[in-house]
Amino acid sequence: xxxxxxxxxxxxxxxxxxxxxxxxxxxxxxxxxxxxxxxxxxxxxxxxxxxxxxxxxxxxxxxxxxxxxxxxxxxxxxxxxxxxxxxxxxxxxxxxxxxxxxxxxxxxxxxxxxxxxxxxxxxxxxxxxxxxxxxxxxxxxxxxxxxxxxxxxxxxxxxxxxxxxxxxxxxxxxxxxxxxxxxxxxxxxxxxxxxxxxxxxxxxxxxxxxxxxxxxxxxxxxxxxxxxxxxxxxxxxxxxxxxxxxxxxxxxxxxxxxxxxxxxxxxxxxxxxxxxxxxxxxxxxxxxxxxxxxxxxxxxxxxxxxxxxxxxxxxxxxxxxxxxxxxxxxxxxxxxxxxxxxxxxxxxxxxxxxxxxxxxxxxxxxxxxxxxxxxxxxxxxxxxxxxxxxxxxxxxxxxxxxxxxxxxxxxxxxxxxxxxxxxxxxxxxxxxxxxxxxxxxxxxxxxxxxxxxxxxxxxxxxxxxxxxxxxxxxxxxxxxxxxxxxxxxxxxxxxxxxxxxxxxxxxxxxxxxxxxxxxxxxxxxxxxxxxxxxxxxxxxxxxxxxxxxxxxxxxxxxxxxxxxxxxxxxxxxxxxxxxxxxxxxxxxxxxxxxxxxxxxxxxxxxxxxxxxxxxxxxxxxxxxxxxxxxxxxxxxxxxxxxxxxxxxxxxxxxxxxxxxxxxxxxxxxxxxxxxxxxxxxxxxxxxxxxxxxxxxxxxxxxxxxxxx
Numbered sequence: 103x104x105x106x107x108x109x110x111x112x113x114x115x116x117x118x119x120x121x122x123x124x125x126x127x128x129x130x131x132x133x134x135x136x137x138x139x140x141x142x143x144x145x146x147x148x149x150x151x152x153x154x155x156x157x158x159x160x161x162x163x164x165x166x167x168x169x170x171x172x173x174x175x176x177x178x179x180x181x182x183x184x185x186x187x188x189x190x191x192x193x194x195x196x197x198x199x200x201x202x203x204x205x206x207x208x209x210x211x212x213x214x215x216x217x218x219x220x221x222x223x224x225x226x227x228x229x230x231x232x233x234x235x236x237x238x239x240x241x242x243x244x245x246x247x248x249x250x251x252x253x254x255x256x257x258x259x260x261x262x263x264x265x266x267x268x269x270x271x272x273x274x275x276x277x278x279x280x281x282x283x284x285x286x287x288x289x290x291x292x293x294x295x296x297x298x299x300x301x302x303x304x305x306x307x308x309x310x311x312x313x314x315x316x317x318x319x320x321x322x323x324x325x326x327x328x329x330x331x332x333x334x335x336x337x338x339x340x341x342x343x344x345x346x347x348x349x350x351x352x353x354x355x356x357x358x359x360x361x362x363x364x365x366x367x368x369x370x371x372x373x374x375x376x377x378x379x380x381x382x383x384x385x386x387x388x389x390x391x392x393x394x395x396x397x398x399x400x401x402x403x404x405x406x407x408x409x410x411x412x413x414x415x416x417x418x419x420x421x422x423x424x425x426x427x428x429x430x431x432x433x434x435x436x437x438x439x440x441x442x443x444x445x446x447x448x449x450x451x452x453x454x455x456x457x458x459x460x461x462x463x464x465x466x467x468x469x470x471x472x473x474x475x476x477x478x479x480x481x482x483x484x485x486x487x488x489x490x491x492x493x494x495x496x497x498x499x500x501x502x503x504x505x506x507x508x509x510x511x512x513x514x515x516x517x518x519x520x521x522x523x524x525x526x527x528x529x530x531x532x533x534x535x536x537x538x539x540x541x542x543x544x545x546x547x548x549x550x551x552x553x554x555x556x557x558x559x560x561x562x563x564x565x566x567x568x569x570x571x572x573x574x575x576x577x578x579x580x581x582x583x584x585x586x587x588x589x590x591x592x593x594x595x596x597x598x599x600x601x602x603x604x605x606x607x608x609x610x611x612x613x614x615x616x617x618x619x620x621x622x623x624x625x626x627x628x629x630x631x632x633x634x635x636x637x638x639x640x641x642x643x644x645x646x647x648x649x650x651x652x653x654x655x656x657x658x659x660x661x662x663x664x665x666x667x668x669x670x671x672x673x674x675x676x677x678x679x680x681x682x683x684x685x686x687x688x689x690x691x692x693x694x695x696x697x698x699x700x701x702x703x704x705x706x707x708x709x710x711x712x713x714x715x716x717x718x719x720x721x722x723x724x725x726x727x728x729x730x731x732x733x734x735x736x737x738x739x740x741x742x743x744x745x746x747x748x749x750x751x752x753x754x755x756x757x758x759x760x761x762x763x764x765x766x767x768x769x770x771x772x773x774x775x776x777x778x779x780x781x782x783x784x785x786x787x788x789x790x791x792x793x794x795x796x797x798x799x800x801x802x803x804x805x806x807x808x809x810x
Contacts, residue, residue, distance in 0.1 A: 116315050116317060119315065120310065123310055125305055125306065125308060130301070130302045130326055132301075137300065137318075138298040145291045148291070151284050153277040155278075156277070157276070159275070159276035160226070160230040163272040164226075166196075166272070167272060168219070170197075171215055173191045173194045173195060174204075175212040188201050188208070191204050207264055210261055214261065218255065218261060221252065222268060222269060222272075226269065226273055229244040230276045234274070234277060236279070245269060252265050342460070342492075381420060382420060385419075389408045389411070392408055403513075405458050406461050407521055409458045409461050410485050411532075412462075413469070415469075415529050418472070418533050418544050419533060419544065422469070429461075429462020429463060429465070432462060457492055461489065465485060468481045478526045482522040482523060483522050486522030487518070494506065494514070534546070548596045551600070558603050558647075562606060566605050569602050569612060569614055569615055572614045573599050573602050575710050576706045577706075578595075578761060580595065580597065580598040580702050580706040581595040581598070583702045583706065583753070583757040584702055587746075587754060589698040590699055594702055597656060597659035598707075600647065600656055600659070600660060601643070601660055601663045601703055602707075604645075604660070605643075610623060628679075632672045632675075636669055637689075640663075658696075658700065659703055662693055663703045665690060665692050666692040666694055666740065667704075668688055668689050694739075694741075694742060696743045696744065698745055698750070712731050719762070721759075728759060728762075729755065736751075
C-alpha cells in the first residue's frame, strides 16, 4: 500500500535494528520532545508527595476510647462472670481487643481507668495534631513517643501494658495522600523546565548498522524530514480496509439474507434467475458508460455518485454480496479507464480506486437495513462523510498539500453534498419502479404492506375484528421470534398480519369472531364439513392475496402457515361420533413451511390460539402450553422442511414466553364504584353538598331510579 515516495526511507520501529548506517543529509536544529519530557519527569518525580489531614480519624478513635472507658466502668460492678463481661465490652465497643487487656481494665479502679484513658487520648491527639502519615517508619516513631509518655504514668505495669496495646490499635494514620495537590506541584515543576533544543550537523552519523532503534533515533529522522504524515495516511487506509474486511466477513458469515426473493425467502444462485442478470446489467453498465463520458468534463468525482447509487439499488433489489462484488469491479474498471499511462497506474489510480470501492462497500453494507426514508437519509449522510474525509486521508499518502486549500475543501464539500443527496433519492425512485417490473419484494414493499390502512387489513379489522386482533398478536410473536434467531423480522411481522385473511370468507365460523352469547354455528354441522370450512380459509386467503397482488413470498406464508397440520378438535369429534375415515380428511393441504419465517409463523399461530384458550394463563401454564405446541409440531413432522435447528426452536420458545409474560402480567385490582354511590356523589355536587345521603355499601346493582 505504501506509495513509491515512501519506499526509499525505511519506516523504523523502536526495538528493531537498523539495516544500514544512516547519516544526516543536512543540518537541522530541532526541539527534542523526548529529552524535554525526560527532564521534566525527573524534576516532577523529585517533588515529594503531598498529604492532607483527615480530622475524622482522631474524632472517631477519641469516641471509641471514651466508649470503652464507659463500658468498663459500667460493667465492673455487674454480677456477671468475667468472661461474660469481657464479651459484652468487646461487643459494645466493636473492637477485637485481647481478653487479657479487657480483664486488666475490668480489675482496675474506675478512677484509674478514666485517668489512663485521658492521658492516652492526650498522647494520641498530640500525634494526630503533629500528623501521622501512612508510613511504617513514621507510625513506629509516633507510637514510640506515645509509649514513652505512658511509661511516665504512676500506674502498675499491667495497666501501662494495656494502655500501650490500646495505643497500638488506636494510633491510625490521619494524613491522607492528596493526589491532586501532588500532581499540581509536579505540573508546576514540569512547566518550570525549559525545552531542550538539539542540533544535527550534516554528515553526522544518526545510526549504525545493527544498532537498536530508539525514540531519539526516530525523533532525529523525523526532524530530518521523513514523510510521517504520508505514513499516517497509509496507516489510516490500512485500518479502514481492515475494518471493511472484518465487516464484510461478519456480514457473510453471520448476517441472514435481508432480501425477500420471489417465491422464496432463501437466496437463489445468480444464474438461476435471468431477470436478476438483466437487472444488474441495467444498473451497472449505464453507470460505467456514464462515468466514462462524464469523466473529462466533470472529473473523477462523478464516479462517487454513480457507484453509491448503483450499489444501494443492487443491495436492496438483488443482494448485498452481489453489490460488493459489482462495486469492486466498478472501482477497478473506472480506475483503469482514468489512468492514461499504465506506468503510473499505482499512483494515478489510487484515489478513484479507493474512493469508488469504499463508497460502494459502504452503500452495499448499509442499504439492506434501510426500511424507511429517514434511514435512507442517514445512509446518504454517511456516504457524504466518506466522500469528504477519505480524499483528505489519500492526500496524505499522495503528497498533496496539507491542509488542503480552500478551493479543494470547497470541491470536496460539494461532492460530499451531492453524494449524500443524489444516491438516496435515485435509489428511492429506482427501487419503486424496478421492484414491480422485476417482481422483487423489498423492505419498502413490506413496510407499505404493514400499514394498517391497506385495503385487506382494513377489511379484516371491520369484518373480522377478532381475527384482526389475533393476527396482530401472531405478528408480534413471529417478529420477536424472528429477531431472536436472526431471521427476517419485518417479513415475519407482515406475514403474521396477512396469514388469516382467508377468514374474511366466513368470519362467523371462527371462534375469535364469536359475539358474546352467540350460538356456535359448528354445533349444527358435521365434523367433516366444519373441518372443510376451517381448512378452506387457507385456499381463500391465497386467492384473496393474489387478487390484491400481494407479493409471492407473502402468499407462500399464507399457504404454508398451517402446513399439513391436523384439525384436532373436529378429528376428535369425528372419532367420538364414529364417522372418521382417515386423518387426511382433517388435515390442511399444505405444503409444510419451507423457510424460517414460515415455520415461525406456524408456531406463533398455534401458540397464540392455544394460550388464548387457557382458562388461567399464568406464566407456568403459558410456558407449558408453548412447549407442548412446539413438541406436537415436531412430532407431526410439520417442521421437517424448515431450516430450523434445535437451538432456533429453543430461542423461539423463549421469545414466545417472554412476549406472553409482557402481556399477561399481574395487574392491580382496583375497588369497584357502584352506580348508586356514583349517582349520590353527583347529587352532592349538584346540590352544593346539601344532599348527604350515603349510598349503601352492600348494594352493587343500580336502583330502578338510576337505571331510568
